[in-house]
Structures are given as structure tokens and as C-alpha cells.
Amino acid sequence: MYRFLHRLLTLVILIGLPAMAATAQEKPRSSRTAAAKAVSEQKPEQKPPTPATEAMLYWIREDGKFGYIDNTGKVVIPVQYENTFGFREGLAGVRINGKHGYIDPTGKLVIPAVFDMTYAFREGLAWVKQDGKYGYIDKTGKIVIPLQFDDAEDFSEGLAAVKVGNLYGYIDRTGKLVIPPQFSHTHRFMGGVAQVVVDKRTAYIDRTGRVLWVQKDSPKDGSREGHEGGKPHKH
DSSP states (O other): OHHHHHHHHHHHHHHHHHHHHHHHHTOOOOHHHHHHHHHHHSOOOOOOOOOOOOOOOEEEEETTEEEEEOTTSOEEEEEEESEEEEEETTEEEEEETTEEEEEOTTOOEEEEEEESEEOOOBTTBEEEEETTEEEEEOTTSOEEEEEEESEEEEEETTEEEEEETTEEEEEOTTSOEEEEEEESEEOOOBTTEEEEEETTEEEEEETTOOEEEEOOSOOOTTOOOSTTOSOTTOO
């Protein structure tokens, strides 16, 4: 009986050891290993496509007429306009038969050429001139600030210089005069500050019209200091 039990125990040990070894090799991987495997088996992350950069167009002139080429030199808008001042915010002003309107990058006239004078869009608005008065239109061509000023400049940081009588002040996007007309010359706001000329002296103001600095030495008559002096862009 003793011998039988001894043999049976020996047999169990011999059979059990390989099974235990095999079971040890089949132990679940550590959580770190499993996580690494899961990551490795994932499909590469699908990144959203990068939006195509808006193609740049460059004006050209031949025989007194203007058109546009792309960055390969291909003519994409034929030479046909009397004047143009380049694309900004997706539209370019052009002159046709003495009147001004706007084209899109395909050359389609999206705002009819009905204005006496215009300029490029800035902050979604562009000044226009009709019958001697200035106002502002949006990109649909709708007049959003009535034609009532004696001169007008581009919007910058939400404000634009306008002329009432002989002096300039600043309006907001609703057309409200937020800085009363009091300057002989103005420039657009940059960093919350604008250069102006008052009593023939160069000064700097903030968005409320508060004077930050004013020239103290004797000004010269007709002085137009500053890199933007005058209105060279009107045509």
C-alpha cells in the first residue's frame, strides 16, 4: 500500500510540474505591457485635413490695364481693369468705366462697379465715395454706415478716422462718433494708440481720445509727420 501511494505521488509530481510551468508562461501580461500592446495595435490617429491656404494673387499691368496672376505666373484674371489695388479679405477693388466695384478671386464682379471711389476691405468693411460723401459697405455691397462724411479711412482695431467739415475724428463700426472731430490729420490705431495732428503738433491718443503725448517744440506750418501722412492711397 505504501509503495502504491509513493508511486502515485511521484506520478502526480511528474505530470504536474510541466503543466504548472506552462501555466506560468500563460500568465496575463502586466497592465503596463497590455497597455503598450493596445496602443501599438491602434490605428494611426486620423488628423483632420489642414485647410488649404488661400491662394495669393498678384496684380499685373499691360497697356494700361490691370489683371492678376497666381504664384506660378499663370494669368488667372485677364488684364481688363482700369485700376485695382490688390486682394484683401477675399475681395479686390477694381475700376471699370470710371466706376469702382469688387471682384472675387475668380474674377467675378461680386459688388457692382457703381461707386466713385473705394478702397480695400479691412475688418469686414470698406469705405466708398459717392457724390462727394464717404461711407462704408460690407462684403455684400450693402451700405452699413451712411455716406455722410467728407473723408474716411480704413477701420483698425474697431475704429476708423472720418472727416467732418475740416477736422477728423473717429467712429466705431456702428458709425457713431466716439472721438469728436478735432484733428487736422489722423492715422489708424495700432496697439490701442493712434498718431494725430492737433494745432499743428503731433500727438498720440488712446481709444477714448485721451492725449498720451503731444509735441512740445514749435511745429512747422503744414507739418505732416508720421509714416502715413496724407492720403496717398485714394485714387
